[in-house]
Amino acid sequence: QVQLVESGGGVVQPGRSLRLSCAASGFTFSSYGMHWVRQAPGKGLEWVAVISYDGNKKYYADFVEGRFTISRDNSKNTLYLQMNSLRAEDTAVYYCAKDQYSSSYFQHWGQGTLVTVSS
Amino acid sequence: DIQMTQSPSSLSASVGDRVTITCQASQDISNYLNWYQQKEGKAPKLLIYDASNLDTGVPPRFSGSGSGTDFTFTISSLQPEDIATYYCQQYDNLPLTFGGGTKVEIK
Numbered sequence: 001q002v003q004l005v006e007s008g009g010g011v012v013q014p015g016r017s018l019r020l021s022c023a024a025s026g027f028t029f030s031s032y033g034m035h036w037v038r039q040a041p042g043k044g045l046e047w048v049a050v051i052s053y054d055g056n057k058k059y060y061a062d063f064v065e066g067r068f069t070i071s072r073d074n075s076k077n078t079l080y081l082q083m084n085s086l087r088a089e090d091t092a093v094y095y096c097a098k099d100q101y102s103s104s105y106f107q108h109w110g111q112g113t114l115v116t117v118s119s
Numbered sequence: 120d121i122q123m124t125q126s127p128s129s130l131s132a133s134v135g136d137r138v139t140i141t142c143q144a145s146q147d148i149s150n151y152l153n154w155y156q157q158k159e160g161k162a163p164k165l166l167i168y169d170a171s172n173l174d175t176g177v178p179p180r181f182s183g184s185g186s187g188t189d190f191t192f193t194i195s196s197l198q199p200e201d202i203a204t205y206y207c208q209q210y211d212n213l214p215l216t217f218g219g220g221t222k223v224e225i226k
Contacts, residue, residue, distance in 0.1 A: 105165055105208070
């Protein structure tokens with residue numbers, strides 16, 4: 001069965017960096033686009049970024065403002081989110097999600113990893 | 120960006136009641152609209168895709184309808200296990216956007 005397991009979250013000071021990982025299994029990872037979606041404490045869902053199945057196309061939410069980079073290693077079945085210049089408002093649970101097709105809907109989500117940006 | 124306006128933001132209903140949530144898009148999104156259920160402390164779960172298609176294993180008391188800009192999500196007979204927050208999501212255009220959520224509670 002499809003499994004997505006995020007890791008890399010933690011407490012980080014404003015302005016610092018963090019890299020999240022999402023280990024995928026149970027499907028042909030290299031055939032699917034992948035997304036990051038976040039949820040601030042007590043708030044709603046907010047889409048962050050998408051990467052195409054081959055890593056050649058990437059798209060980001062406006063609030064990223066060049067600070068985050070989505071990437072993938074299909075040889076390791078792993079998705080990444082490099083987050084730089086972190087702000088307090090980036091505090092959230094970050095979920096990775098498997099695209100069903102062409103940035104449509106998410107049948108499979110990870111359990112999430114909490115990022116807390118605080119001094 | 121396409122804005123998704125979901126209402127109400129919360130509701131309280133009795134077991135067995137019919138519950139309806141609406142989602143309005145800021146522009147025509149055809150039927151590119153999905154609904155998710157999120158229980159406390161858990162990842163979201165897809166319930167309905169393409170406005171009206173039930174995902175595999177989802178109970179038939181859940182349903183969705185609509186196209187264009189106006190969409191409806193219905194629980195025909197509310198059950199205790201349906202306590203959750205429900206979100207709509209459009210995929211007509213990137214960035215993908217979600218509604219603000221509707222928290223459903225038992226009266």
